[in-house]
Amino acid sequence: MTDKVSIVIVSHSPEVAKGAADMVRQMVGDDIAIASCGGNSEGGLGTDVAAIMKSIEAVWSPRGVAVLVDLGGAETNSEMAIELLGPEKAKQIVICNAPVVEGAVMAATEAAGGSDLETVRQTAEDFKA
Amino acid sequence: MTSDVLNARLIDLIGDRIEAHADELTELDQAIGDGDHGDNMRRGFRAVSAERDALANMTFGEALKKAGMTLVMKVGGASGPLYGSAFMAMGKSTEAMPESRAQAAQLLEAGIEAVKARGKSDVGAKTMLDVLVPVLKSIEAGADIADVRKAADEAVEATKPMLATKGRAAFLGERSVGHIDPGARSSALIVHAVCDALEEK
Numbered sequence: 185m186t187d188k189v190s191i192v193i194v195s196h197s198p199e200v201a202k203g204a205a206d207m208v209r210q211m212v213g214d215d216i217a218i219a220s221c222g223g224n225s226e227g228g229l230g231t232d233v234a235a236i237m238k239s240i241e242a243v244w245s246p247r248g249v250a251v252l253v254d255l256g257g258a259e260t261n262s263e264m265a266i267e268l269l270g271p272e273k274a275k276q277i278v279i280c281n282a283p284v285v286e287g288a289v290m291a292a293t294e295a296a297g298g299s300d301l302e303t304v305r306q307t308a309e310d311f312k313a
Numbered sequence: 314m315t316s317d318v319l320n321a322r323l324i325d326l327i328g329d330r331i332e333a334h335a336d337e338l339t340e341l342d343q344a345i346g347d348g349d350h351g352d353n354m355r356r357g358f359r360a361v362s363a364e365r366d367a368l369a370n371m372t373f374g375e376a377l378k379k380a381g382m383t384l385v386m387k388v389g390g391a392s393g394p395l396y397g398s399a400f401m402a403m404g405k406s407t408e409a410m411p412e413s414r415a416q417a418a419q420l421l422e423a424g425i426e427a428v429k430a431r432g433k434s435d436v437g438a439k440t441m442l443d444v445l446v447p448v449l450k451s452i453e454a455g456a457d458i459a460d461v462r463k464a465a466d467e468a469v470e471a472t473k474p475m476l477a478t479k480g481r482a483a484f485l486g487e488r489s490v491g492h493i494d495p496g497a498r499s500s501a502l503i504v505h506a507v508c509d510a511l512e513e514k
Contacts, residue, residue, distance in 0.1 A: 196347070224389025226356065230349060233393065234386050255347065256480040257391035260431065264385055264394035 189295040189304045190217040190243035193288050194236055194262050195254045196229045198222035204252075204285045208292045215296040217243035218288075231258045236265035240277060248276040248301030250291045250308065254284045276301065280308035287311060319410060319510060320376050321369040326506040328362040331355055334502055341495040345482040349390055350495040357388035357396070377404030391480060392496060394431050395441065402427030414452060421449045432479060439475035439482060439489065441496035444468040448504050458508050465501040472497040 191208065195201040201222035208218055219239035224230030240249050251266075253259045259279060266277045278301055280287050291308035299307070331338075331354050339351030361368070361380045368376040381400030385393050406423035407416070425445050429435055436446045444465055451464035470493070477489035480496075 224353070224356070225387055226389075228349075228352070228389070229347075230353065230389030232386075232389060257347075257389070257393075260391035260394045261389075263431070264397070268385075 187247065188216045188245060188298055189247045189291075189301050190219070190245040190249045191288060191292050191295060192236070192239045192243060192249055192251045193218070193220045193284060194231055194239075194251060194258045195220075195222040195284060196231060196258060197254075198227075200254065200284070204288050207285065208288050211289055212292045212296045216292055217245065218292065219243045231261040233261050233265045233268065236262050237269055240265065240269060240273075244273075246276070248278070248304075250295065250301060250304045251277060251279045252282065252284045252288045252291065252308065253279060278302075278305045280305050282308040282311055317369045319514070320371070320373060321365055322513065323507065323510050324362055324365050324368060324380070326509045327503055328358045330502040330506045330509075331358045331499070334498075338495050338499055338502075341493055341498055344492045345477060345485055345489045346495055347390075347481050350392060350499065353388045353390040353392055354396075354499055357384045357393060360384075360387040372408050373410040374404045374406075374408040377401070379404075391432075392441075392499070395428055395496070398427040398431040399424035414455070418449060418452050421445065421452065425449060434479045437475065438479045439472050439477040439494045439497070440479050441494075441500040443472050443475065443494065444497045444500040444504065447471075448500075458511055462505060462508050465504040469493055469497045469501045 193201045193204045201220035205218045205220035219242050221235050221239040225232045251262050253262050262279050266274050280291055287308040290311045291304050294304045294307040335351035335355040338354055342348050342350035360383050377400050381397045385397030403420050403424040407420055411417040411420050428442055434440055436442050447468040448465050451461050472494040477483050482489040
């Protein structure tokens, strides 16, 4: 599993995050590690820095981790989580500037083919164009 | 007032202000955001209040850093890392509570720089910076406590005609105009609470 870039999906809603991860798994299979993460620390809508850190660590790959986020708070909390994981790990984690569902599918497809982290990010972000 | 008492008073006063205005913050956020700012701030500052006794026994700088990390972990929205990073940066900038106007300005400036970096933003984008920066300027200009409060309140009102370019409100474009920014309002609440503590001192 860890010879490929992993994917983390962060949404304000746990259902959206899980649903997006399910879609990705159905489309690209189990070739890559995917984690989903949503909701604040009390289970309501929002995002949780500690949970994001855990998700990234759960699918950690030496090839890197691509993170997909939905709204602003998810991005800010993901940036915070990456920073708190330390500079060494942070170098191998990127947040993709892409829509969460479509971006996750594109990123996962690219990652499943064995591409490096930068290519995975690029593919997710190109979706918008 | 000794520093441990003042630490505890600051926590109580900020917590009380947030608690009293949480619904207002949420209403403001429903207009141009995702409607959770009051709940998020209340959750975050309740978590800080729960650590009140431990924080009171730390140095001012350590307490700020610890409270900042609690906000980062508990708030659940973008305001967590924004306020949390501000508190952590302020805590890193000083060990002791400021005792002069210049030290107070330095402290606030450290917080503002952290918010700018975390939010990749600056003044004029209809955010908390549109309160924090005018408040810093008023402190630097020699304002007394009443003037600082006034500067904060006027700055909140001044966010109304602004066009949001950051956060959820940015999606609304022109429709964000005519509403007060919730983050600007919560920043002003904290400024007022700090002013309360200074008046008690």
